[in-house]
Amino acid sequence: MKHCLEDLNIENLNIEMLHTQTGSGSPTKHVDEGFEYVRRVAPWETPQKHVPPEILGKIFVHCLDGEAVFIPPKASPSMPWLLGQICSRWRTIALEEHQLWDNVVIASCKFFPRLALEEVIRRSGESRIINLNHVPGEYFKIILPTLRRHCNRFQSLEIEITRPTATLLSEMCLFDRLESLEIHYGHALHTPNSDDPSRTEFSAPPSLRKLILSSDISDHLPLNNTRINPAAPFWERLTYLEVKNNTCVPIFTMLHILGQCKALVECSLLLCDDSGSIRDESERVTVPSLQLITAQSVDPILTDFFASLNLPSLRILKMVGLSEPWPQHEILALIDRSGCNLEGFYNADFTMPPECVMPLIRAMPCVAHVSLDTDAPIPCSTIDTIISENLLPYLVFVTAWFDSSHAALKLVETTWARSVSPGGGIRDGVLYIDSADIRADEEACRVLKRVVSQSGGSLGISVC
Template sequence: MQTIQSNTASSEANSHNALYSPICRFPTEILCQIFLYCMPEEDEWTLAPDPSLAPMLLTTICRQWRDVAVDMPSLWRKLRMEVEGDWQKKVVCYESYLKRSRGRQSLSLEIHDEDWTVPRSLLQPYLNQISNLAIELFPGADFCPVMAADFGGLQELSIYNCGAAGAVTHSVAQLPPNTHSLTLTNVWLTKPELSGFKPLAWASLTSLELMVGELNLIPCLLRLCPNLSSLMMMGTFTGEIETSERLEHTKLQSLCIHAASHFNTSESPRRFFELFDAVTLPDLREVEVCNIGRWPHEEFKELLGRSKCPLERLYFDGFVIRKKEELAEYVTLFPSLQIAMYGRY
């Protein structure tokens, strides 16, 4: 009996001490700041929710911490969902994130198959609050079951495709009106596919990164994205530009072209002459090229003269053949021009 009373007294003393420990007396505002520092680093957000890490861990310490953590939407605004097999056990965890975010949500979807029934029903009430969506299609996913147009509040969309070659086209055929950034990795769109999009399907985009197989795709992209300010293209850039009309794009400021390392350099000047001759870019400020072979200096200089653009930066990387005299001409045209060279040529 004495032992039981002693243990009870000890427990009460510990509870009393815990109640008056310094951290329990912190104002809620201080706890909120501490909780923010407990969150995983940016590169650790690739992990699915983990009970041993914040923010879930913070809800298990004590009632006060749980109440504060649950009432902090900023702790719950990044979620990675793994959509594969029997994932019903994870639904409760995922739904708690979506509910607690109470507003903008950054969501990563890892899709291994096309069974979208449960994820669709789970996400349906929150579609308009998801502002940043990243989708990874893994082998076994013959098509992407997610339609970008369903996410009314979407601002940024990125898709990494390891599934079937044409798995993504239908998903991005129409973007929500506020989507300003689109990144497509290992997604090779064709001109017939883009030509089938509605004229305003990508009109809201200001930033676009994608793979380009055909050089002829670029004018089509610029027409589809009249408000684009940044365009980054990676690919092979084969074929010719099949248009006699020069396209003026008044918003493009940054143009980045990364050709595959195995690019056929003997044909590259002709190809990029066609690109530079097909467009006028009056607001062009930054150009970056990589692995394009011989740099089409005269054609680029004609583009600059025709566009009367305020060029500020010019970057060369990888295999790009250029001459010092050519670079000096650019500096003469733009005295404050910054030129960076990272390749050997």
Template sequence: MRSPHVITHVCSEWRHVALSTPMLWATIMVDYEDYDSRITSRSPDNDERLHTWLGRTGTYYPLDIAFVGPPRYESIIGAPLSWISSYMHRIKALDLSGIFSGLLTSRFEILEALALANHEWHVGEDKINQTMFPSLRRVVLHEEDELTPPRFIPWPQLTHLSLNADSIVPATLWIMLSQSLELVELHISLDSVGVANGEDDAVVPAINDPVILPHLDTLSVTMSLYNSLLSRSSFFLKSFKLGGPPGSFEIEPFLDIIRRMPSLTQIDCNSSVEVTPTLVASFASLNIAPNLEYLRMSSYWRIVVEDDEFLHMVSSRDRSGEPAVAELNLPPYTRIFRSHMPKRPWSSEYLAAVKDAVVDRRVPISETVHIYF
């Protein structure tokens, strides 16, 4: 997003328009990664530019604030967060990363989305509780080490939860999920799953009780975590994404999961299941995912499946008997196949994937197949 300062430099009339339009200033990014408590003039409490910007948001427009504090490995002093107290009732989205300190004195009345990344609250976290977040529905927790969820998250009211961490104790994860009965979307990405003694273990200890998530329709998870924690649970999913190391899971265990989810309309195998003629042929039957609208397959190496095999699979699922179509003039490492009248617009997921690859140059080159039924 471009700064609204650009508009203020066009002419006096546009400057007046910009300064009198609170919504232009409602997205606020504050970077105190190099915060030094010895320099009081550089504290957020005394930051003239920050408070001038906040003043331009008016008195009522909802705010989207991202605040970066010092990283844990570089500092033991947290950046003050007390400046937020006067605006808590107006914050709709809040993204915090790094170390913080400072008491929060009121409630986040309209806060719907909260993201916490590698955060620590050195002073004041014990004063924060679940009653301060009456409208919170979406939470993202990112942790480079073992994830220990904050005690103030109101799990029972969440609809969207995303966990990205090096590891987590299985019992901790189970407790979180067992309270989150309103979840609609759940995304879990873990490098490994820790056990109680702090060691990492690729094999997740089984937890006998199922997780009950009656409203869940979108799940993104690794196969090992699914088998250990969620396989005894019953979901009415519409979207399922399988994560994990490239080619790390066999075809049949993957298909067994899909067979238990006839409600699925979207499947993303990512690269965790090797794309082979056998896998492609398996989807030719409507006995697997009979309501499927979109299927994504990808690989970190060349997919050795001919176009004709994909086309046959798509045609076999099409009750009209019309032949499937292979799209032409696509970027390298991309193939798209669709029925003659796909159930959803074929460009949406493809364009999003291309955009992500362009933005994030760290994404390794891989071949991806998009299929629209």
């Protein structure tokens, strides 16, 4: 802002003063009138100069809207960098407004001065959310003394390192207010003189609620090559656990950990085989609060994994993998142990035979979201049985491969017609429909149009 209007008024005032000096009238009167006009309109022309700092600070926080502040700034700077370019007053307010510095991302920058990091942490006030991204292992060691001094200021810590450091794993317990921790191990793990994480016990503060672990390489991983202490207090209080990418955890190790996660609500796991013996039924692992589990595996081990679990609060089950054969008995038994209260079932890249669909549907009377990846189309007889027996009464989302497009559309219409609440029935999802089947059946065409119209466009129709 260049105060253009104010400058224009002053210029007009100078012109008028020159006119009065060369003509008739009182120069003093014209000058007084001109300055009075400028004084009167200035607050409207340059409002940023008159709004109190505390109100401007609130406006800045609202404009930021949770956006992360990148240090150093990206090519397209975000708040508060842009605010600081308006004028010196705005820059001062932006620098001192603690909430603008709550979510700071320090990008990959080996030579970012430690003193500058101190200043960033100071500006974040007491609100504690600092994310460190793409931090090389050797640089993490450099800034670790600074982090130690402010360890009680962090609620969220996200670190991506290119070298496993035993120091990192052992220091996490110092962050006694840490609630969310994400550690990603990048490439270049086999570097000379690198620390061996297998000699270090992974630990975290009791305040931790969310833990995400990932790696680009499956050799050096926090859970594979690091000593695990399942008795550590943070496992008991953890509510979210995600192990992804190449961080493939041996099934026996994962069961050992889950046995301590009494408060766990959601988890996503990439599992692999190991030499550990699987527990028998009398030693099933109970995770009392777990409501959503995503299990992925490239080994045929999910059968043993599901057979070893007891999940009384389970609501959503997601399966991703290439395991064979389909673990029907173990899945049905797990659902039964969960009280048959499953509300969502998803499987992808883990094809199930069509004949397994009906037993699964009968086991889930409360299910609302279903995504089935079958190795063949679901036959018309299955759909007719679902309709005639009034199964799937709460269904609102479906993704499946049906043998008959007409029968599939009939299922959709039936759920709408029998829905207890207005607007109920299937209203989201994807139906895979054979185009030749539709063209050969005029009634199917009419049903298709009604279905799409009633769904308001939220139901996807994929014509093959």
